[in-house]
Structure formats: structure tokens, C-alpha cells
Amino acid sequence: MSQAIERARTYLKPLKKLPTVWCGGCGLGVVMGSLTRVISGMGIEKNKMATISGIGCTGRLPTYIDTNSLHTTHGRALGFATGVKLANPELTVVTVMGDGDSVAIGGNHFIHACRRNIDITAIVVNNCIYGMTGGQYSPTTPHGKRGTTAPYGNVEYEFNIVSLAAGAGATFVARTTVYHVRELDKLIERAIRHRGFSVVEVVSNCYTSYGRLNKFSGPVDMFKWMKESAVTVKQASDMSPDELVGKLVRGIHVEKDQPEFIDVYDKLARDLTADSSTVNQKLRETIESYERLGDRLKARIG
Amino acid sequence: MSGNNERPIWVLQGNEACSVGAVAAGVNFFAGYPITPSSEVAEFMARHLPLIGGRFIQMEDEIASMAAIIGASLAGARSMTATSGPGFSLMQENLGLACLAEIPCVILNVQRAGPSTGLPTQPAQGDVMQTRWGTHGDHAIIALAPATVLECIELTACCVSLSEEFRTPVVLLLDEVIGHMRESVAIPAPGSYKVRSRPLPSDDEEDYQPFCCRCNDVPPMAHFGGPHRFHVTGLTHDERGFPTMVPAEVDKKIRGIVDKIELKADDLAMNEETMTDDCEVLLFAYGSSARVAKASVKDLRERGVKAGLLRVKTIWPFSGKRLKELAPQLRTIIVPEMNLGQLVTEVERAVAGVAPVRHLGRVDGHLFEPDQITDFVLEEIAS
Numbered sequence: 001m002s003q004a005i006e007r008a009r010t011y012l013k014p015l016k017k018l019p020t021v022w023c024g025g026c027g028l029g030v031v032m033g034s035l036t037r038v039i040s041g042m043g044i045e046k047n048k049m050a051t052i053s054g055i056g057c058t059g060r061l062p063t064y065i066d067t068n069s070l071h072t073t074h075g076r077a078l079g080f081a082t083g084v085k086l087a088n089p090e091l092t093v094v095t096v097m098g099d100g101d102s103v104a105i106g107g108n109h110f111i112h113a114c115r116r117n118i119d120i121t122a123i124v125v126n127n128c129i130y131g132m133t134g135g136q137y138s139p140t141t142p143h144g145k146r147g148t149t150a151p152y153g154n155v156e157y158e159f160n161i162v163s164l165a166a167g168a169g170a171t172f173v174a175r176t177t178v179y180h181v182r183e184l185d186k187l188i189e190r191a192i193r194h195r196g197f198s199v200v201e202v203v204s205n206c207y208t209s210y211g212r213l214n215k216f217s218g219p220v221d222m223f224k225w226m227k228e229s230a231v232t233v234k235q236a237s238d239m240s241p242d243e244l245v246g247k248l249v250r251g252i253h254v255e256k257d258q259p260e261f262i263d264v265y266d267k268l269a270r271d272l273t274a275d276s277s278t279v280n281q282k283l284r285e286t287i288e289s290y291e292r293l294g295d296r297l298k299a300r301i302g
Numbered sequence: 303m304s305g306n307n308e309r310p311i312w313v314l315q316g317n318e319a320c321s322v323g324a325v326a327a328g329v330n331f332f333a334g335y336p337i338t339p340s341s342e343v344a345e346f347m348a349r350h351l352p353l354i355g356g357r358f359i360q361m362e363d364e365i366a367s368m369a370a371i372i373g374a375s376l377a378g379a380r381s382m383t384a385t386s387g388p389g390f391s392l393m394q395e396n397l398g399l400a401c402l403a404e405i406p407c408v409i410l411n412v413q414r415a416g417p418s419t420g421l422p423t424q425p426a427q428g429d430v431m432q433t434r435w436g437t438h439g440d441h442a443i444i445a446l447a448p449a450t451v452l453e454c455i456e457l458t459a460c461c462v463s464l465s466e467e468f469r470t471p472v473v474l475l476l477d478e479v480i481g482h483m484r485e486s487v488a489i490p491a492p493g494s495y496k497v498r499s500r501p502l503p504s505d506d507e508e509d510y511q512p513f514c515c516r517c518n519d520v521p522p523m524a525h526f527g528g529p530h531r532f533h534v535t536g537l538t539h540d541e542r543g544f545p546t547m548v549p550a551e552v553d554k555k556i557r558g559i560v561d562k563i564e565l566k567a568d569d570l571a572m573n574e575e576t577m578t579d580d581c582e583v584l585l586f587a588y589g590s591s592a593r594v595a596k597a598s599v600k601d602l603r604e605r606g607v608k609a610g611l612l613r614v615k616t617i618w619p620f621s622g623k624r625l626k627e628l629a630p631q632l633r634t635i636i637v638p639e640m641n642l643g644q645l646v647t648e649v650e651r652a653v654a655g656v657a658p659v660r661h662l663g664r665v666d667g668h669l670f671e672p673d674q675i676t677d678f679v680l681e682e683i684a685s
Contacts, residue, residue, distance in 0.1 A: 013533075017544065047531045050377075063533060063544065068526040070376065071535035072369065073395050079366035083373025083381070086357045087331055088527040091377065109369075112362035262357075269352035279353045286349070290312035 004037060011036040011046065013066045021060050025219030027178030027204030031125055032061055034184045035094070039067070042189060049092040052081045054106060057131045057206075058098035075106030078113040081120050089119070089262045092192060099126040099140040103159050107139070114168035117196045118261040123188065124161055124199060127206035135209030146213040165199040166254045172198035173254035178205060179226040180250060190252070196260045203230075203248055309488040316454045316480040317384075319487065320410055321346035323458030324382050326490075327497045329408070330356035331379035333370035335363050335389060338422040339478045340412040343384035364389035368396035371407045375400075376534065378525035380462060384410035387429055388419060391436070397471055398437030399536040401559060404513065404521065406465035406500055410458070410474045412481040415640075415667045424667030425478035427589055430644040433473050434618050440556050442563035444570065445473040445618040447588040451485035457615060459495040464570070467498040468562060469520050475617055477640065479590035479669050505529045513555070514541035519562040564619050571621035574613045577603065581610025582633045583679055584657075586625070586649055588614045590669055591638050598675035609679065617645065622652025629656040634682055638662040638675050 012018070022028045039049065049067035053059040055074035062069035068091075072080045077095040085093045102110050102124045113120065129147055130136040137147030137154050140161065144153045165173045172194040174187040184202060191198035205211065205222035216222045226248065233251035236244060273279050314322065321343050324332075332347035334340075344360065351358040356379075361367040364385055371381035385393060390411045400407055413429045415421035429436075433445045444464050446457045458474055465472040503510050503522040510530040515521045521541075524530035537545040538552050546552060563570075574592075576599055578584065583602065587595040592613040602609035612624060625635075635657050637646040646661040653659060662678045664670055 047529065048527060050526050052373075063535070066531070068531045069533045070373070070526075071533070071537065073399055073536055076365060076369045076396060079361065079369025079396075080373035080376075082359065082361070082366070083331070083333060083370035083375075083379075084377045084526055085373075086359060086370070087374035087377035087379035087381070088525075091527050108362050109366050112366070265352070265357060269355075272352055282353060283350075287310075287312070290314055290318075291310060 004041065007040040008033070008036040011040045011066050012064055017064055020064060022057060023208045025205075025207060026057070027127065027202070028057060028061060028125060030178040030181060030184070031096070031123065031202055031204065032064060034181060034188055035096075035123070036065065037185055038188045038192065039092075042192065044092050048090060049094070050081070050084050052077045052084065052093065052095045054097050054101040056098040056101050058096055058101060058125045061096045075101055075104070076109065077101070078106065078109040078120070078122065082113065082116075082118055085118055085120055086262065093119070094121045094123065094192065096123045096125065098131070099124065099128065099161070100130050100138040103161060103164060104139045111164070111168035113197055114165050114170035114199065116261050117169065117171055117258055119195055119197070121188070121191045121194075121198045121200070123191075124201045125204045126161060126201055127204040127210060128158075129206045129210040131206040131209050135213055141210075145210075148209075148213070161199070161201045162249070162253050170199050170254060171196035171256050171258045172252075174199070174252045175201040175203065175248065176250045177203040177226040177230055177248060179223045180230065183250065187252070194255070195263075196258060309491060311486050312489050313484050313486050314451050315342060315482060315484050316448070316451050316476060317342035317412065317482065318346055319451045319454035320384070320458045320474065320476070321350070323455035324408070324462065325350060325354065326455070326492075327380070327459035327462035327495065329380045329382045329462060330354070331371065331374040331381040332356070332358045332383065333361050333367040333374070333381070334383045334385065335361055335367050337364070337386045337389045339414055339481050340384040340386045340410060342481075343410055364392035365396065368393040368409070372396060372400050372405050375405050375407045376526050378527065380406075380466070382408040382410065382462070384412065386412050386414045386422075387416045390429060390432065394432075394436040398439060398441065400471040401437065401441040401443065402536060402538070403534050404469040404523070404559065405471070405534075406469055407471050408458070408461045408465050408474065409471060410476070413475065413477040415665065421667040423478065425590060425640060425669060426665065426667070427477055427591065427640040427644070428665070429475065430617060430639075430641065433475055440560060442470070442560045443473060443618050444468065444470060444563060444616075445475045446572070446615055447475045447617050448480055448615065449589055449592045449613060451480075451483060452487045453615070454480065455487065455490065456495065459497055463495070463497040466500040467520070469500055469523055470559070470563065475589070477589050503530060511541045512543050513539060515558065519558075567619035567621040568623045570616050570619060571623065572615035573624055574615065576611040576613070578610035578612060578628060580608055581628075582608040582631065583610070583683060584628060584632050584635045585609060585611045585675065585679075586614070586635055586637045587611065587639070588617060588645065591640055594670040594672055595638055595675055597672040598679070601672055601676045602679055605680070607679065607683065620645070620648040620652070622648070625649060625652040626656075629653045632657040635659045636662060636675070636679055636682065638664070638670055638678075640664050640669070
């Protein structure tokens, strides 16, 4: 075990980047610990991986992970990740985003990445609040809960990220919490190994903003909430909708085989170019159409 | 087909020509979102990239398109997108990231009349200042403007080369007229254009620092998946790429990305001059307006007015060198633009009152006519 931890530690950048910017007790440390254990355990070569994020507390995570790392603009991590993956499909590409990052400002990119089924893993750390900006309500703040911009309780209703991803066509969708660490390791590994777009929603604790505004006395109180409100997918299957209100259904929600985007694209390209005469024919056709116009023009102007 | 010694003649649309130029310059990744009047570029790339080992993707919007070309470039591709006004507005945020993080990529902006949805199928030159200042914060940008279909090939290739050489986004600023116009083009021989590659670190370089300019202005750039791994952020960063708020480091970074381009403005200047040797009235123009201005110069000469044309192909960084040289001999400088006064402010700044500068603006969605420019010049010199 300690060897595994030592190995995981080597996947943190050696420079003086620690401590992190995160509050002590924040679940993001748990997520980062899990990700480093998984990628070191899988033996992923550091140079052959890119960790990509947007903006917010979660956005800082790639700064500490010792792979290629890209900290982008708010909500756009998946757009950048799509370009990185298409230009070099050999890379393992993992994005880490918060709830506001992934399903508010980045919501459009999120659903289209799910639909496209490109081989990228999206870890969505859902703490139900905008933490870095000081506690404004997010698309996953539950109805009635408070944020600094929902001082009397949230008027809106929240997104269910798992349902959103599944509905948009993601081929691997899972959820767990930062309390269920072993499950988190397992799910992140399954997600990275999955060939296609994979989503792991990790329910986390922003006790500094969300907790303070919503009567949690501290990080431990929030971990207790996760422990008590989480039920497995199997348990949930025997529960009524009323019983499921306020529950976090953890485990794998979707896992299916579907051709991956780049695999399909490259097969198409291979088929098109298998017979070099086909390619030449297609290129010739284009060139000839331009030449025909040229000849016609020359004929007209003598 | 032409004879053996001649180059083949093709009839190409400006947008197609840009695509030909891009492929010739080694562009192997394209991400875009449909928008008039630029969509032909995406259609061409979708057809051709899979045939030549590249990849094309249609993203969900222009924000994602810009993100994808930056990501692809970081992973080693030569990448490009094409758009028009509204899409270009959406790209500004990530364009700024490419400037700050020094990531080469090419953006074709086929200008249409704005603001907002404006006139989707009509030309304008209203994005000149947006190209320069559209993304927030201090930065520099390179932007070129073709006036012919052949130049669409040449300058697109040039954009690719400059983006690689300077590790920066480069904008090709054409307009609807140039994008949709068809002209016959003698196709340049393969290898006619020297396309530079980004400066690379050596594979065995120890302690690679992705934003450290040693003896050059442009730091060597590794790529994701290569022998060096590195961190890239849109936060202001130090030479290793990590966020910094140390005033001296921040100052150095921002001045660095500006100076590497602005200090080369005179070297990057590409002009075409028509009858400027003895001219007393100088027309200063670019893009499709310059084609009309050229016709007007001929008219004016026939009427005995010593007119000349300075057409700039390099819009940004703006070089005032040639204007300063010509200014003492000039009675007036006329700047026709399909906007209400954008690049003219740079002209005024360059000549600094040595010659009077007059702007002729047009924003009705139509190209100038030679008579309009000629009449304006005649009125100006009469007054």
C-alpha cells in the first residue's frame, strides 16, 4: 500500500507547487489523490497523458499533476481536449471540471462531447456551488439551498449530471462521492479504460461556501451527509421515487460499447485512402473542376 | 491544361484558394462551425483532410472550434479554423489564451457586415479593430489581408508560416467579396512558399522551459506527447508555464508577447504600391477596397491627378514606415474602408499631421465603385 502511495506521489509535479490553493478539507485533494493513484497504478507514461481543465477551484488540479497539463478558459476544457486528442490519439486525455465549469458555461461542450463519443474522460467534481468566486449558486445547487446569489434559497431546480450525460449519449457514466474513495479509484480507472467518452461525477464538499451557507458545521459534517445519503445503483433499483429524493445514487449508471469517434473517422480515412487511385481520383476531380473553369475562361477571353 | 512550361490555371473562389493555401502549407487539422460567408473553407477541409492524413471536426460552436485548434496545435498539429463576424466574436476569449500561451494557429475571418447578425452575405471591413483588440488585455496580433484569389493562397500559407515562426495566432482578414470572388490563378509550383516550423527544443534538453526566451524572442515549443511534458495556462505565467503574480515576471511576460510581434512590424510589412513615385494624392487601402482604389488611381491619372495607391497586405502589426516616407510629398491621403474609420486611425498616427488624412467610409453592405472614390478625391483636392 505504501509503495502504491509512493508511486502515486511521483505523479505530482516536483516543483514547489504545493500546498494547493484549495481549503484544507476540500474534496479536491481526494480527487487528485485518486487520479494519481489510478494513473500511476495503470502505469500511464507521464508524457503520454494530458490533464486538462477549465476555470475554478477544480481548474487548478492539472497544475499539480505531473503529466502534460492544460489549464484553459472557463467551460472550454472539452473543446481543447477534443483538439489535443484528435491531433494525437495516443495520448490519454482526462479533463477535470467543476459543476459550473462543465454544465453551466461549458454545458454545450459537455453534451456534444457526450454525443460525439470521443475517447476522453471527464471527471466532474460537483460541489453544488461556485467555490472560487465565493459561493454563488450553480446549476447543481439543489432547489431551496442557499448560495450568495440565492440568499433566500435557490429558486431554480438542479441538473442531475448523470442523467444529463446519459441523455446526451455518453457511453460510460458513473457517480460517486469523495467519501467513497475506493469506489472513486475504481470508477476513474474504469472510465479511463473505457474506449469512448466517459463521465465520472464526483460529489464533493465545498464546506467553505456551500457548507457554511447550508448549515453544515464543517468538512466532516459534509462527509457524513455524503455517507448517509449515498445509495448504490443496485439499492436504488429497489427504491421508489419518493425514497430516492435527496439520495446520491452511486456506481456505474451507463456502460455500453459504441464505436469511438476517432476510430470511426480513421477507419473512414483508411477506406478512402486504401486504394491510392481513389484518393487521386477524388483530388483529380477537384482539380479538374477548377481547371475546367479555367479552360472555359480562357476560351471566352480568347 | 496549360503547356508544360506554364503552371496550370485554375479558377478558384477566394475561400477555396485559402483552403488550397492551407493544405499546401501543411495544415492537417481543422475545426470549425458553419457560418456564411466562410463555410466553403470548412467544406473543402472536410473533403480533403481525411484524404491526406489530417483530421477535420465540426464543433458545436465557434468557442469550441477555437479551443480545438489550440488544443490540436499543442499536440503538434498545424491547425486552422474559418469563420465570420459573429463567430469571430465568439472566438475572442480563446484567441487571447492562444496569444498569452503562445500557441500557433490560424483563423480565417471572412468579414461580413455587422454589427450583430448584420448582413450575412454582404461584405464589410468592420472587424479590423476587433482583430487587433477583440480579446481583452494587452497583446499583439498578426493579421494579413488578401486582395486577390492568388493572394488567398499565398497569404494563407504565409499565415501558417508566421503563426509557427512567432508562436502566435494569426488572422487572415478577408471579406465577403474576396472570399466568394472567383479568379483564374496560375497555381504556384509545389514548394513555392517557404513555410516555417515552430522553434523546437532539442529532445534531450534538460529542464525544458516552455516560455523561456534564451537568445531568441520566440521560446522553443515542445508538443504534448513528445519528449518534454509541460504546463500551459491562461493565467499569467512564468517561464516554466506556472501562474505567477510577481510583478517583474508578469511585466516581462506581457511585454514579451507584445514585443516579439510589434518590434518586427516593419519586417512583417507587405505592401503593394501603384504609381507612388510621383504621387501627390495617396490612396491607402487593403482587401477588396484596394482593388477599387487601384481602378480609381487609373481614372485619376487620366484626369491629370497624380494619384497613387499604397495597398497593405499586413494589417497588424501596423507599420507606418512607408507612409512616413511618402507623407512629405503628399497633398492628401485618402483612406477608403468598408467601415466608418478603423485602420485610418493608424494612418493618422503614422503620418502625424505631415499630410492631411481623409477617410471615405462605406457601410451599406456594398463594395465601393471606382467613381465614388474618384469623385471623393476630386472634391477633396478642390476644397
